[in-house]
Amino acid sequence: MTLSRSTKRHKAETGKELMSDVGSVDRFSNVLSGVVKLTKTLSDGRQQIVGLQFAPDFLGRPFQAESTVTAEAATEVELCSFPRQALERMMKEQPDLEHRLLEQKLRELDQAREWMVALGRKTAAEKIASFLLMIARNIDPAAGPERRGASFDLPLSRAEIADFLGLTVETVSRQITRLRGEKVIRVENNRHVTVDDIQRLAARAGD
Amino acid sequence: MTLSRSTKRHKAETGKELMSDVGSVDRFSNVLSGVVKLTKTLSDGRQQIVGLQFAPDFLGRPFQAESTVTAEAATEVELCSFPRQALERMMKEQPDLEHRLLEQKLRELDQAREWMVALGRKTAAEKIASFLLMIARNIDPAAGPERRGASFDLPLSRAEIADFLGLTVETVSRQITRLRGEKVIRVENNRHVTVDDIQRLAARAGD
């Protein structure tokens, strides 16, 4: 994608709020590396992560934003960000862009619905397995489709995983411990996960 | 929207499967009246409703469909349906169409994320209140924004509501009974609901 002159690049430290659809922040970005989490919060503080964006996803909600989603860097993130105006000009000049945006949003919608099934109908154990599987597929640098194993750093803390899966930290921890006990995964430094046999993990995802 | 010659109109009886994104069914529709439910099912039969489409929503997932969503009529439905080919031709002739499709998909994405919060973080009571509120806003014929009350037929059975909210039929029934006992809603014939004070209902939705 060619960038207009008004774009800028920057790194965001972990946890930094990148943009909130709720208010005046009126920018649009491209995730160059890292993971961005989209969260929604209830008035009493309960939180739910409603999406994760990996490179090279677009980031932002064009055409008005009433949806009160907050985007935060989950890991070190490199963004290429530009004002809404630039996006809209680019879309005029290059209608293909709007098409690609539609395709990405359709993918996001598919993913959101995938997670609705997990949130509504899967057990804690199945949620964790599904989550690890999803991360493995998105993050493992050598993620060929025919790989038997995978190894990756979790982009989220236990608390964030809980917010993603509609669980508590304690339940997340227990389920990960259980998977480790059953040798489905190995965990180093709490963040690095190795899956020797992805099929065995997939078998626990409940699909 | 102008319809190409190859389009057709038909009514679907309740419960009829309209299209499945999984396979060869390759049509695209417009909901003219009624409610269509989008469901996903796990291999052991657990089901989750991942979306409800009200008139005048589009229905269908253009540009390949790997997402195994099934669309079914929840009520009597009038559709205007046409083959994918027609849609793609129409999009070429009228680029505005693709733009409107994008806007609708963005709305659907917002809604999906709204429900992710409910599924992951709300209590059974809050889920029911949120659901009734959503239906009231979409269905009540006289739903002016400044109405104090609302009255409508539920487009879903208790079992379907359960599948939408990630609950069991029994829990749905108990929560509705509870709301009735507290005079937040009145229910006639199990399907018709009257809300005298929408604010009181909204206060229980937990947002």
Add this chain to the structure above:
DNA sequence: CGGCCTTTTGACGTCAATCAAAATTTGTGG
């Protein structure tokens, strides 16, 4: 009226939440 399906109600069980505290990791300054 009678069978069938949906909804409600009741008794009980269980999975995940809550509460509490220990263990481990991470970060900071000397």
Add this chain to the structure above:
DNA sequence: CCACAAATTTTGATTGACGTCAAAAGGCCG
């Protein structure tokens, strides 16, 4: 590099909200 503080993760004990199982009540249509 180590010592200490803070944050994160794990583990344990207990509770509670919702699920499960069972049966009664209510609607719908022949």
